[in-house]
Amino acid sequence: MTIQEAVAYIEAATWSQWRLGLGRTRELLQRLGNPQKTLKFVHVAGTNGKGSTCAMLESILRCAGYRTGLYPSPFIEDFRERIQVCGEWIGEEALCRLTERVKQEADDMEDHPSQFEIITAIGMLYFAELACDLVVLEVGMGGRFDSTNVIEAPETAVITNIGLDHTDYLGTTLAEIAKTKGGIIKRGTAVVAYPSEPEALDVIRDICADNGCPLTVANFDRIAAKGQSLRGQDFCWRPDLELHMPLLGVYQLRNAAVALTVTETLRERGWHIPDEAVRKGMEQVRWPARFEVLRPEPPFILDGGHNLQCAEAAAESLQLYLPDQRPVLLIGMLADKDYEAVLDVLLPVVRSCVCVTPPSDRALPGSELARIIQEKGYEARVSESIPEAVAACRNGSAAVFAFGSLYLAGEIRKQFHA
Numbered sequence: 001m002t003i004q005e006a007v008a009y010i011e012a013a014t015w016s017q018w019r020l021g022l023g024r025t026r027e028l029l030q031r032l033g034n035p036q037k038t039l040k041f042v043h044v045a046g047t048n049g050k051g052s053t054c055a056m057l058e059s060i061l062r063c064a065g066y067r068t069g070l071y072p073s074p075f076i077e078d079f080r081e082r083i084q085v086c087g088e089w090i091g092e093e094a095l096c097r098l099t100e101r102v103k104q105e106a107d108d109m110e111d112h113p114s115q116f117e118i119i120t121a122i123g124m125l126y127f128a129e130l131a132c133d134l135v136v137l138e139v140g141m142g143g144r145f146d147s148t149n150v151i152e153a154p155e156t157a158v159i160t161n162i163g164l165d166h167t168d169y170l171g172t173t174l175a176e177i178a179k180t181k182g183g184i185i186k187r188g189t190a191v192v193a194y195p196s197e198p199e200a201l202d203v204i205r206d207i208c209a210d211n212g213c214p215l216t217v218a219n220f221d222r223i224a225a226k227g228q229s230l231r232g233q234d235f236c237w238r239p240d241l242e243l244h245m246p247l248l249g250v251y252q253l254r255n256a257a258v259a260l261t262v263t264e265t266l267r268e269r270g271w272h273i274p275d276e277a278v279r280k281g282m283e284q285v286r287w288p289a290r291f292e293v294l295r296p297e298p299p300f301i302l303d304g305g306h307n308l309q310c311a312e313a314a315a316e317s318l319q320l321y322l323p324d325q326r327p328v329l330l331i332g333m334l335a336d337k338d339y340e341a342v343l344d345v346l347l348p349v350v351r352s353c354v355c356v357t358p359p360s361d362r363a364l365p366g367s368e369l370a371r372i373i374q375e376k377g378y379e380a381r382v383s384e385s386i387p388e389a390v391a392a393c394r395n396g397s398a399a400v401f402a403f404g405s406l407y408l409a410g411e412i413r414k415q416f417h418a
Contacts, residue, residue: 003092006099007079010122013115024113025147028121031105035128036151039069042136042262043151045143045181046160046194048309049255052247052287053160056259058136060281061266062086064273069127069135071120071148076288076304076410083123085130090122094129098122116140120147134271144183153188156265157213160258162200163309178203187211190265194218194258216265218257225253230293230321241275245282248301249291250320251313256282289409291317294416299327299399304409306337311345314403318349326351327399330389332358332408333369343373350401353380356389358408390415 001009029036042057044050051072058070068086075081080089102121106113113121120140127135134155139146162178178200185191185204191213193204201217208215226234232246235253237260245256263273289304291314299322303314318327329350333339347353353373355366366382373380383389390412393400402412 001096001100001103003096006096009099009103010079010115010118013113013118021145022147022150024109024111025117025120025150027109027111028102028106028113028117029124029150031109032102032121032125035124038128039124039132039151040134041151041154042134042156042158042266043139043148043154043184043189044137044158044160045139045146045184046158047163047177047181048305048307048313049160049194049251049258050138052252052255052290053158053259053262054136054138055287056245056247056256056282056285057262058084058087059285060259060263060273060278061134061136061271063280063284064271064277066133066271067131069123069130069132069137071123071127071135071137073116073138073140074406076406077413082119083126085127085132090126094126095122098125098129101125114147117147120150139181139184142183143181145180146184149184153186154184155189155269155271156262157185157189157191158258158262159184159191159193159196159204160255161194161309162196163307174200175203179207182207185211185213187213189213190269191215192218192258192262192265194254195220216261218254218261220254220257222260223253223257228320230296230299237278241278243279243282245285247285247287247290248293248321249313249317251317252291288413289406294413295394298397299325300394300402301327301400302402302409302412304406305403306334306342306405308338308341308345311342311403314401315345315349318401322399325399327401328393328396329353330356330393330400330402330412331369332356332366332386332404333364334358334360334362334405334407335364336362337364337405339364339369340372343376346403347373347376347378351379351398353378354389354393355380355382356386356408358405359386359411360405360407363407386411387415 062068070084083090224236294300355370357366370380
C-alpha cells in the first residue's frame with residue numbers, strides 16, 4: 001500500500017457518515033488487540049480552543065521528558081498531522097503499514113467503520129507501538145459518541161469553551177451540547193473546564209457530581225498579561241512563573257489558563273512536570289492557522305476559525321494587535337456555518353473583503369458570500385481561486401486577515417511555502 005492508497009482508503013469513508021454509537025470503534029479496536037488499553041490519556045472536548053489547548057499540553061509534557069502522543073483534528077496541510085509522537089508526524093511507512101492492518105479488519109466488519117473511526121484505530125496502534133507515556137487526545141466532534149470515547153477513564157478530562165456548533169448532531173442549546181461533550185467524563189478521572197456560560201458549565205458540574213469526579217474550573221484572573229506583539233505574548237501564571245508563548249490572540253491566554261490548570265491537575269496525580277518544562281513547553285508550542293502571522297510586514301494573518309465565537313475572538317485580537325490598521329479580509333466560509341453572524345462581527349473591523357470558495361463540498365460559493373457582504377453595505381470582490389486571492393492580497397500594501405475555515409487555511413499556507 002502506497003501513501004496515496006492509504007490516504008485514499010481512509011478518505012473513502014466520508015466524515016458525514018457520522019452515526020451515534022461506539023460499537024464499530026470498539027469492535028475494530030478489539031479485532032486489533034485493544035491497543036488503547038495500554039495507554040494513558042488527557043481527553044479534550046469542547047467547541048473552541050481544543051486544538052490550541054492540546055498543543056500546549058503536548059509541548060509541556062514533551063519538555064517534561066515524557067513520550068507524548070498527539071491526536072489533533074483536522075489536519076491543515078498534510079494528513080499525517082493527524083497522528084503525532086513527540087511532535088513528529090506519523091511516518092509514511094508506518095501510516096501505510098498500519099492502514100493496511102486496519103483495512104483488513106475494517107473491511108471484514110458487517111458495519112464498516114467511518115473515516116474518523118478508522119483514523120482513531122490507526123492512531124491507537126501507533127501510540128501503543130511507540131509506547132507513549134501520555135496521549136493528548138482531541139475529540140473529533142461532540143464527546144459522548146465520538147470514537148475517541150472508547151478509552152477508559154483518562155488522567156484528566158478537559159472541556160474547553162462550549163458554544164453552538166454542529167447543532168444538527170449535538171443539540172440546539174448550550175446545555176444539550178454540554179451534555180454531549182461532558183460524555184467524556186468518567187468515574188476515576190479529574191476534570192478541568194473552561195468557564196463557559198452558566199447554562200453549559202452547570203451541566204458539566206452535574207456530570208462531575210454524578211460520577212464523583214473533582215472539577216476544577218480554570219481561573220482567568222490568574223493570567224497576568226505582561227505584553228504582546230506579533231512575535232508573541234508574555235504573561236505570568238504565578239508571581240514566580242513568567243511565561244512566553246508565540247501563539248497570538250487574547251483567547252490563547254484563556255486557553256493557556258486551561259492548559260496550565262490541567263498541568264497542575266496532572267501533577268496532583270503523580271506526573272512530574274517541573275516549572276522549567278512549563279516554560280520551555282509554552283515557548284516552543286506551535287499551532288498553525290490560529291491567528292498565525294504568515295508575514296510580519298505588512299501583516300498577513302491567518303485564522304482557521306469558522307464560527308461566531310472564533311469571529312468574536314478574532315475581532316478582539318485584530319483590535320489589539322493592529323490598533324491603527326483596518327486589514328483586508330480574505331474570507332471563505334462553509335455553507336453550514338452561521339456566516340451571517342460571523343460577517344456582522346468581522347465587517348466593522350476591516351476595510352474591504354476578498355471572497356473565495358473553500359475547497360470543500362460544503363463550501364459557500366465566493367460569489368454568494370460577496371453578494372451578502374455587499375448587501376450589508378461593505379466592499380467585496382470575488383477571486384476565482386485561492387492562489388489568485390493570496391497573490392493579490394500579498395501584492396497590496398494593506399494588512400491582510402484571512403479567515404473562514406481550516407480547509408481555506410491549509411490552501412493559504414501552501415501559497416507561502418510553494
